[in-house]
Amino acid sequence: MSLTPVAPKVSVRPFKRGDVTDILSLMRELAVYERYIDQFRVTESDIIENGLNSSPRFGVFVAEMDGDIVGIAVHYEIPWTYDLKPVLVLKELFVSKHARALGAGKALLTQIEKHALEINASRIVWTVLRDNVAAKQFYVEVGGQQDTAWELWEFVHSIKAE
Structure with missing residues (x-):
């Protein structure tokens, strides 16, 4: 007889209208x-309008455990330029603290990889906060590597509509 706890099964799927409240909660976390x-300004209607319309600006995969959404992988495509293949951008990968190390992050990344293959992407790219050591370790464990050729740049001033 084993007393080792069994981790709940993780399932991943594209998000739907009924998931929006949970997605927004994880985005806030x-x-x-x-x-x-x-500076966070996203609302439920923003997610619906920009993610569930006929030409969505982004997609979201959700990870579920025991019927609860515990993680998200927000992604979008950059159309091809030099190689006729899109780049898949993983904008946000987040798993709620109580569900970390139970397989949700890996399951979400597996789905992102499947999606990249489906759209014939040349690569998947993402950013990580410099001080997020745990995330960097996780990405290395799953085969990610730091891009040594490119640096992240940005405009220092805010771009504001008048």
């Missing part, structure tokens, strides 16, 4: 973790 909650 991520905004707190990454220290930009004061």
